[in-house]
Amino acid sequence: MDPEAARLAVTDRTPRLPRDLHPGAWWLWALGLAATASATTNPVLLLTIAAVAGFAVACRRADHPWSRSFQLYLGLAALIVVVRVLARIVLGGGADYGHVLVDLPEVPLPGWVAGIRLFGPVTREYLLGGLYDGLRLATLVVCVGAANSLADPKRLLKSMPPALYEIGTAIVVSVSVMPQLAASVQRVRRARQLRGVSGSRIRRLRGLVVPVLEDALERSLALAAGMDARGYGRSGHLGRRERTVTGTLMLAGLVGICVGTYAMLDHTAPRWLATPMLLVGCAVAVAGFVAAGARVRRTRYRPDHWRLPELVVAASGLAGAVLTYTVLADDVRVLHPAVDAPPVVTLTALVAVLLGAVAAVAAPPPRLASAERVPERAVVR
Amino acid sequence: MIELRGVTVAYDEQPVLRDVDLTVAEAELVLVAGRTGVGKSTLLGVLNGLVPAFTGGRLTGDVLFDGRSVVHLPPRDRVETVGYVGQDPSAGFVSDTVEEELAYGMEQLGLPPATMRRRVEETLDLLGIADLRRRNLRTLSGGEQQRVAIGSVLTMHPRALVLDEPTSALDPTAAEEVLATLARLVQDVGVAVVVAEHRLERVVPFADTMVLVTGHEGRVESGDPVELLRTSPVAPPIVELGRAAGWDPLPLTVREARRRARELAVRLDAPDPVADTSASAALRAHGVGVTHGHRVALRDVDVTLAAGSVTALMGRNGAGKSTLLWALQGSGRRDSGRVDVAGADPADLSAEQRRRRVGLVPQTPADLLYLDTVAQECATADRESGAADGAARALLDRLAPGVAAAAHPRDLSEGQRLALVLALVLVARPSVLLLDEPTRGLDYPGKVALGQILSGLATDGTAVLLATHDVEFVAAVAQRIIVLAEGEVVSRGAAATVLGETPAFAPQVQKVLGPGWLTVDQVVRALAAVPAGETLP
Numbered sequence: 001m002d003p004e005a006a007r008l009a010v011t012d013r014t015p016r017l018p019r020d021l022h023p024g025a026w027w028l029w030a031l032g033l034a035a036t037a038s039a040t041t042n043p044v045l046l047l048t049i050a051a052v053a054g055f056a057v058a059c060r061r062a063d064h065p066w067s068r069s070f071q072l073y074l075g076l077a078a079l080i081v082v083v084r085v086l087a088r089i090v091l092g093g094g095a096d097y098g099h100v101l102v103d104l105p106e107v108p109l110p111g112w113v114a115g116i117r118l119f120g121p122v123t124r125e126y127l128l129g130g131l132y133d134g135l136r137l138a139t140l141v142v143c144v145g146a147a148n149s150l151a152d153p154k155r156l157l158k159s160m161p162p163a164l165y166e167i168g169t170a171i172v173v174s175v176s177v178m179p180q181l182a183a184s185v186q187r188v189r190r191a192r193q194l195r196g197v198s199g200s201r202i203r204r205l206r207g208l209v210v211p212v213l214e215d216a217l218e219r220s221l222a223l224a225a226g227m228d229a230r231g232y233g234r235s236g237h238l239g240r241r242e243r244t245v246t247g248t249l250m251l252a253g254l255v256g257i258c259v260g261t262y263a264m265l266d267h268t269a270p271r272w273l274a275t276p277m278l279l280v281g282c283a284v285a286v287a288g289f290v291a292a293g294a295r296v297r298r299t300r301y302r303p304d305h306w307r308l309p310e311l312v313v314a315a316s317g318l319a320g321a322v323l324t325y326t327v328l329a330d331d332v333r334v335l336h337p338a339v340d341a342p343p344v345v346t347l348t349a350l351v352a353v354l355l356g357a358v359a360a361v362a363a364p365p366p367r368l369a370s371a372e373r374v375p376e377r378a379v380v381r
Numbered sequence: 382m383i384e385l386r387g388v389t390v391a392y393d394e395q396p397v398l399r400d401v402d403l404t405v406a407e408a409e410l411v412l413v414a415g416r417t418g419v420g421k422s423t424l425l426g427v428l429n430g431l432v433p434a435f436t437g438g439r440l441t442g443d444v445l446f447d448g449r450s451v452v453h454l455p456p457r458d459r460v461e462t463v464g465y466v467g468q469d470p471s472a473g474f475v476s477d478t479v480e481e482e483l484a485y486g487m488e489q490l491g492l493p494p495a496t497m498r499r500r501v502e503e504t505l506d507l508l509g510i511a512d513l514r515r516r517n518l519r520t521l522s523g524g525e526q527q528r529v530a531i532g533s534v535l536t537m538h539p540r541a542l543v544l545d546e547p548t549s550a551l552d553p554t555a556a557e558e559v560l561a562t563l564a565r566l567v568q569d570v571g572v573a574v575v576v577a578e579h580r581l582e583r584v585v586p587f588a589d590t591m592v593l594v595t596g597h598e599g600r601v602e603s604g605d606p607v608e609l610l611r612t613s614p615v616a617p618p619i620v621e622l623g624r625a626a627g628w629d630p631l632p633l634t635v636r637e638a639r640r641r642a643r644e645l646a647v648r649l650d651a652p653d654p655v656a657d658t659s660a661s662a663a664l665r666a667h668g669v670g671v672t673h674g675h676r677v678a679l680r681d682v683d684v685t686l687a688a689g690s691v692t693a694l695m696g697r698n699g700a701g702k703s704t705l706l707w708a709l710q711g712s713g714r715r716d717s718g719r720v721d722v723a724g725a726d727p728a729d730l731s732a733e734q735r736r737r738r739v740g741l742v743p744q745t746p747a748d749l750l751y752l753d754t755v756a757q758e759c760a761t762a763d764r765e766s767g768a769a770d771g772a773a774r775a776l777l778d779r780l781a782p783g784v785a786a787a788a789h790p791r792d793l794s795e796g797q798r799l800a801l802v803l804a805l806v807l808v809a810r811p812s813v814l815l816l817d818e819p820t821r822g823l824d825y826p827g828k829v830a831l832g833q834i835l836s837g838l839a840t841d842g843t844a845v846l847l848a849t850h851d852v853e854f855v856a857a858v859a860q861r862i863i864v865l866a867e868g869e870v871v872s873r874g875a876a877a878t879v880l881g882e883t884p885a886f887a888p889q890v891q892k893v894l895g896p897g898w899l900t901v902d903q904v905v906r907a908l909a910a911v912p913a914g915e916t917l918p
Contacts, residue, residue, distance in 0.1 A: 154477070173475065179519075191748035193712055193732040194741050195805045196765030210751040214791065219472055225435050226473025228456045229465040230534065231489035297491040301484030302498065369515060 023151030030147030032317030073145025077138035084134030098125035249288030256281020388442035399599035419596030464534030524555025582617035663844035668718035740811035
């Protein structure tokens with residue numbers, strides 16, 4: 001895009017047409033929310049974050065099959081909270097202080113399981129601790145679920161850098177092959193009983209496994225032939241020197257990352273080997289990726305563009321996290337409230353978690369599959 | 382444009398193609414015909430490079446595109462010249478929506494996004510699939526999938542299109558659609574089309590050139606379809622009719638044949654009505670209903686199969702034919718209705734007892750095979766069914782003589798493999814035999830052999846029900862027909878009546894000679910009955 005067109009695109013004031021937001025924007029936004037959530041156990045803040053995520057999903061969700069997955073994640077989140085609280089009741093009322101709510105009889109356990117209690121008095125503080133903890137994990141799940149139902153996971157794979165294209169294709173293909181394999185197993189099982197079943201277990205298993213494997217093998221050969229016949233793997237013509245440079249960069253980067261990670265974990269290693277080495281390794285690996293990507297002569301059909309709304313959405317999620325980790329970091333009273341008093345919330349904290357809601361307004365309305373059924377010929381021109 | 386010069390392909394020193402010289406010109410429709418397994422697919426693979434890159438073997442000779450040798454280029458570097466569409470389109474799909482699938486090849490070529498966008502729209506309109514653009518590929522019907530597969534190579538603007546049996550899995554209407562699309566591409570776009578096809582009756586009317594792979598030491602003949610079809614071992618019914626009536630030149634379209642047939646019709650009396658044998662019912666099903674989730678796959682289907690008769694089950698892809706076969710066999714799902722075979726409902730019986738009443742050959746017969754040799758498969762089948770030693774082998778020898786005992790089941794031809802599976806199913810001596818799409822991949826002689834097998838079984842008292850799209854095969858073997866649409870029976874009755882009522886199902890001989898005439902054999906017999914003096918014009 002030339003600068004003039006870019007300026008026009010940014011300052012465009014016309015009513016927003018429905019379009020799919022870049023999936024990366026939703027994921028960055030969700031990661032920001034999740035980072036905020038993981039920094040606190042304050043139930044008010046956590047519930048607000050979950051509500052913000054739910055609000056964005058309600059406003060900007062399309063009607064694709066994966067969009068409906070949010071309910072599943074909500075269910076999972078609820079289950080996590082319930083299990084966390086139940087676990088606290090079952091595994092010993094735990095704390096011997098605080099207000100006893102119910103005094104369950106403790107089940108005596110043999111001596112070798114020392115340290116574990118079964119039932120016993122249940123205190124309010126101990127329960128609340130479990131609830132807060134469960135809420136934090138549940139909120140993380142809700143954030144991931146929001147990203148999943150707002151952005152098509154397959155489109156995200158396609159937005160990967162060119163150097164990772166092959167990996168992306170492999171994942172997409174394997175995801176779509178799994179249902180086929182299941183169908184194949186079902187078909188062969190059904191066919192098996194058309195000719196009697198006899199002999200040992202192994203023999204019966206063989207009757208199932210051999211046809212399924214032969215089927216899968218034939219299928220993958222057909223797919224490989226089909227992909228080749230459609231131009232997959234046209235590498236272009238790469239000089240010997242370029243190959244050497246790319247390979248060296250990648251290898252050096254990987255070695256750097258390995259050494260850096262080791263030094264980070266092993267505190268006896270010299271410090272200059274830790275963070276600096278890790279950073280240098282990452283930089284070299286990125287350079288390798290860029291070099292590998294530069295030679296790929298492949299284009300994308302209707303790529304997702306990164307425009308102003310994408311920027312705002314990603315920023316609204318990440319800004320909350322930045323606020324939480326910088327301004328609020330020392331405010332233990334707000335981030336990790338004590339269990340013997342009602343949780344308190346400051347204005348800054350509330351702003352930090354509510355910032356995420358901006359995304360719901362900033363993002364353009366999604367393209368609905370049900371709205372696209374009208375004849376499209378007129379729209380095409 | 383495309384030229385093969387002295388191409389020889391050999392697997393293990395066994396030549397499949399020998400010294401093939403072939404030229405494909407622009408805007409030409411080339412039909413590749415021949416018996417199963419003679420090397421039609423190999424010839425197509427040579428054009429786009431899948432042979433020998435994917436199949437192994439040794440290729441000598443030269444392949445030229447516009448005078449430039451491409452014999453050493455892999456398939457991926459030939460995509461701008463040759464587009465390839467395989468037999469099963471769903472096996473080659475890479476993405477999951479129609480639009481992405483059309484764009485995939487262009488992404489690999491690195492075309493600019495604006496060009497891609499334009500070509501996708503053009504192709505959607507050219508193939509008439511614009512309203513499918515956002516649909517998931519797995520939810521499309523067979524004909525739609527095949528058209529998307531054709532579109533996905535067309536977007537790369539190849540100058541020739543190579544298709545390996547593009548209509549083998551399609552019902553007659555969907556096959557017509559695909560072939561009409563191909564004819565349109567040749568006419569309007571000027572693409573050369575090379576197509577291999579078993580059911581010649583579908584393609585011969587459109588073909589400019591015919592390439593006959595004889596299978597005789599790998600020789601290939603090419604030329605005008607009219608000339609080649611005189612002696613070809615594979616020929617559509619219309620040509621068989623022309624041969625029987627002694628017409629010269631041979632008619633290739635129904636229209637031509639109809640004009641010639643006027644004088645033939647004068648010589649022929651009205652066909653004998655087929656006697657409807659009212660034998661006892663071997664299988665009686667009443668009110669069969671099957672649902673998959675919320676979708677009703679079958680609703681209130683009644684079926685009666687008379688002992689010693691062959692019944693055909695027809696209908697669109699997805700009309701519920703397979704579902705009905707499995708429901709009748711007893712191992713498939715059935716939500717309502719009852720089935721009665723010799724006084725018992727097969728669904729209530731054990732799998733073992735069920736097999737002794739109702740045998741079923743599924744759509745992919747190879748699912749039943751899992752051992753290393755034909756001999757092992759037969760011996761195991763004898764044991765499994767408690768039959769005498771050698772019973773399955775004896776059946777196999779009756780169905781398809783000369784199958785080597787040491788051969789691997791996967792190495793057999795389609796027809797031999799079908800016969801083997803049929804033998805394994807029949808060794809349990811079922812009184813009812815169900816077959817799902819048995820003619821897939823069989824050539825004309827193969828179908829004649831299968832027809833004889835089925836008629837023989839019927840003569841022995843077995844009731845046969847076969848689901849199929851193959852109108853000509855139905856006309857040759859079936860006495861009765863049941864037509865399904867959306868899970869309901871829409872028509873049933875004697876074969877001649879039902880085929881006569883439905884234009885889409887009319888066999889070629891009937892289109893030429895009018896209702897009542899179904900097969901060439903029928904005409905040949907009628908001609909023989911006419912006194913000799915009058916036969917010769």
